[in-house]
Amino acid sequence: MDHTNHWYGHAHILAEYCGLDPAAPPPVRGVIQHGWTFVHGLGYGHYNDWSFTKLVWSDLCRRRGQVIGWRNFAVIGAPLLYLMRLRPEAPAEREGTIWYPFHGTLEYETLDGDHNNLIAQIRDTEDGPVTVCLYYVEYDDPAVRGRYEDAGFRVICHGRRGQQWVGTDRFFLFRQLDELRRHRRVASNRLSTAVVYGAAAGCEAAVYGDPMEFVGVKAGFNGAGLLEALYPEFFGAQTDIGATSAIALAELGADFLAEPDELRYLLGWDEPWLASSN
Amino acid sequence: MGRTLARIVELTYPGNVTLVRGAMQNWRDFDLARPSGSDVVRRFVLEQLPEAPARVLVVGPMSVSLVREVAERSGHVTVLARAIPDAAEIGTAVPTAQVLCGSLDELDGEFDVVLAIDDLSTVQSLERPTAPWSELAALVLSRLAPEGQALLGVENERGLHRPSGADDPYVRNADADWTPFATWDATRPRSRAQLEAWLPLGRASAVHDVVGTWSAPTALAHGPCTSGLATLWTGRSPVTPVLGLRSAALAGCASEHFAGWLVSVGGATQSGDWFLTPDARWVVDAGVAEAEDGRRFTIPPHGLSPFVVLVEAAADTDTPALRSLLRRWAAWLRSVTVDGMVPAAYADARLTNLVPDGDGFLPLVAGSADASFESVAWGALGSALDIITNQGLRHPWPTAMHRETRLAALGAMAGLAAPDDLGPYTPQVRDAGQTRDELLAVVRRQQEELRSTWSRFRWDEKQYAAWKAVNLGKRAVRYARKHGRSMPKDAAKRVRSTVAKRQG
Incomplete structure (x- = not known):
């Protein structure tokens, strides 16, 4: 199966939801959307026009794919929402802000900008304790990580995404969900997966600060200007939690979650009538 | 199937374009033909438009050339387009226009003229929930000044162009069909x-x-x-x-x-x-x-057009009526021909383009230029046969008759001698872009041809069997005659009796 299905432990979470062994998810008959995006749900490297089933989070991704000639989408909702079903939230006091500086990727893009400037903007805006969560690419960079630590923020990393089925931290989303549920606010300098997750998990969401230069981003995948037009509710230091939460749940496909039996069929995990799977 | 990433477009647009909620990045309405691109709608819009309207609103991705012409009359044109590439194209081509890219409900202001020509389905954004038509129409009219004028296009969902088009909207799965039917919208x-x-x-x-x-x-x-x-x-x-x-x-x-x-x-x-x-x-x-x-x-x-008369006569095998119509048509065409050339006014002599006019006919639309009698006459005959063939209409000619032979026969009915090369005028069965009805006609035609071919095959087999029986029988008779005396009498009798039956 597509190795990106293992990223962030997506396949593992869905396996647990489906009543299978989460440590060894069966091959998925398709490719699971691995992050929130304003494009079609898949990354630049996925050019699966009519081939693989594209297991996307929301119908919006299906629509966006349709207009560029892609077909064979199945809207299943985000693995994070399945995890939220598996781990219902226990009532607890929320405090402070979890701040996600927008991240680059190991393979393609990097961020180029002034982290000190961003740190100053965070200090000016947030009035409670701040946890800065770095993506492992930046977390592993002592220069970047050190700046946030030196600023007095609590600096964490949810884990490693994995690559080619190796090094996947299948509890990545578990940690992220726990952290989000501990914080009152989620913020970032670009509207991204973490902000959408946070809004869906009950945080007040805010996108502000220097968005930095997204070096190496592929044409059409940089949403600067468009995101503000499409999702104005998220932008600014203070936002309407009701509006952002509703949008986030829609973006994650909350209305499209399948029950375990159906999901097993959608993922190709329950086809005894076939001689082999995948 | 190649990579389709090229269809993800870079986000670029000129300064007179403003993105708002509902803007669609990877889409172009201009790739699809729209009414506003037609000559007749352009003429009507420009006739209806006041001399110098102060404020004009164009709702939807109206043809760029028409936007430009409208902008030349009005100092203040606002265009609403849902697709960013379209908005960028309009904004670049018409720098005086203000282009809002996104949903209709993001639009403010009041306008003296509102043009929403290309059906309100073209303002639905995939980024937003699909809105009912009445809501969109009310939004359009809410932007109209009390003394203003609006032109609103509405496609007829039950129009004949839909089932007869290359893409039946109820079965197609094109890129524009992200919410294809909308029959929920009463x-x-x-x-x-x-x-x-x-x-x-x-x-x-x-x-x-x-x-x-x-x-x-x-x-x-x-x-x-x-x-x-x-x-x-x-x-x-x-x-x-x-x-x-x-x-x-x-x-x-x-x-x-x-x-x-x-x-x-x-x-x-x-x-x-x-x-x-x-x-x-x-x-x-x-x-x-x-x-x-x-x-x-x-x-x-x-x-009632002359072509419908021809279709009726063809379906009824009313060849006398067919010949009468075609000879009258050919005589008229000869009467307007000068030195072997048909003047442009009559050069589209297809029966679908004619109305009866006394003993002759009058073309509804002129041809583009003078043309030879042969090309006009045989082009028109080929066109008639093309419609009959592609729509699977009944006709009086045998199933297995070759297409060119059929066309030659049709010309002979009109009293026209077939040219040396009928190829350019012979109907061609398209192998792409056919309508559902045309495909069904192909199936029916092939079923008929198959049935005809099997029938012919069975007939030939029977003929061959009879030929074999006769010829083999003759050999048997010769054998019996030669050796009859030495054969048992009853066996020889049986042979003669069998041969006689087969021959009879």
């Missing part, structure tokens, strides 16, 4: 009566029939007397289902199956019954159509 007018019921009270309004196809209208009609002429005009298209249109015309509801309507709300309306084409305005009165250039003819009852 507010959308699906008949002229429903549209008229929607018209706002207290404002002058008029409904015009859009004739042709929705993506490429060829005429606009106003007034009930134009129905026959509009029926004739609709039948000019080779993909118009001939008999469906005829049936609708006889039922008095042909106008319910035209491509759509163009509604004028507010402003001055052009009174009377008239019929507008890209190059002529026909006034229709008491069943007579008269063009500005003096052309005049009596509209046949129910818009």
Whole structure:
């Protein structure tokens, strides 16, 4: 199966939801959307026009794919929402802000900008304790990580995404969900997966600060200007939690979650009538 | 199937474009033909437009050239487009225009003229929930100043252009079909009566029939007397289902199956019954159509065209009627031919383009240039046979008859000698872009040909068996005669008896 299905432990979470062994998810008959995006749900490297089933989070991704000639989408909702079903939230006091500086990727893009400037903007805006969560690419960079630590923020990393089925931290989303549920606010300098997750998990969401230069981003995948037009509710230091939460749940496909039996069929995990799977 | 990432476009747009909620990044409406791109709609819009409107709103991705022409008249044009590439193209081509890219509900302000020509389905954004038609129409009219004028296009969901088009909207799965049917939307007018019921009270309004196809209208009609002429005009298209249109015309509801309507709300309306084409305005009165250039003819009852007469005769194997019509047509064509050339005015002599005029005919639309008699005559005959073949209509010729032979026979009925090369005029069965009806016609035709071929095969087998029996029988008789005396008498008798039966 597509190795990106293992990223962030997506396949593992869905396996647990489906009543299978989460440590060894069966091959998925398709490719699971691995992050929130304003494009079609898949990354630049996925050019699966009519081939693989594209297991996307929301119908919006299906629509966006349709207009560029892609077909064979199945809207299943985000693995994070399945995890939220598996781990219902226990009532607890929320405090402070979890701040996600927008991240680059190991393979393609990097961020180029002034982290000190961003740190100053965070200090000016947030009035409670701040946890800065770095993506492992930046977390592993002592220069970047050190700046946030030196600023007095609590600096964490949810884990490693994995690559080619190796090094996947299948509890990545578990940690992220726990952290989000501990914080009152989620913020970032670009509207991204973490902000959408946070809004869906009950945080007040805010996108502000220097968005930095997204070096190496592929044409059409940089949403600067468009995101503000499409999702104005998220932008600014203070936002309407009701509006952002509703949008986030829609973006994650909350209305499209399948029950375990159906999901097993959608993922190709329950086809005894076939001689082999995948 | 190649990579399709090229269809993800870079986010670039000029300074007169503003992105708002609903903006679509990777889409282009300009890749699809729209009514606003047609010559007749352009002519109508420019005729309707006040001399110098102060504020004009264009709703939807109207043809860029028309936006430019409107902007030349008005100092203040605002365009709403849902797709960023379209908005960028308009913004670049018409720098004086303000282009808002996104959803209709993001639009503010009041306008003296509102143009929403290409159906409100083109303002639905995939980024937003699909809105009912009435909500969008109300939004459009809410932007209209009290003394302003709006032109609103509505595609007829029940128009004949839909089932006869290359893409049946109820089965296609094209890129534009992210929410394809919208039959849940009961507010959308699906008949002229429903549209008229929607018209706002207290404002002058008029409904015009859009004739042709929705993506490429060829005429606009106003007034009930134009129905026959509009029926004739609709039948000019080779993909118009001939008999469906005829049936609708006889039922008095042909106008319910035209491509759509163009509604004028507010402003001055052009009174009377008239019929507008890209190059002529026909006034229709008491069943007579008269063009500005003096052309005049009596509209046949129910818009009966000579081609429908031919189709009926062909289906009934009424070859005398076929010959009579075709010889009259050929005689008329010869009468207008000068030195072997047909003048441009008569150079489109297809039966779908003609109306009876005394003993002859009158073309509805002139040809593009003078043309040779051969090309006009055989082109017209080929066109008739093409429609009959592709629509699977009944005809008097044998199933297995070759296409060129069939065309030659049709020409002979008209008294025309076949040219050396019939190839350019012979109908071709398309192998792509066929309509559902055309594909069904192919299936039917192939079933008939297969049945005919099997029948012929069985006949030939029978003939061969008989030939074998006769010839082998003769050999047996010779053998029996030669050796009969030495054969047992009863065996020889059996042989002779068997041979006699087979021969008999």
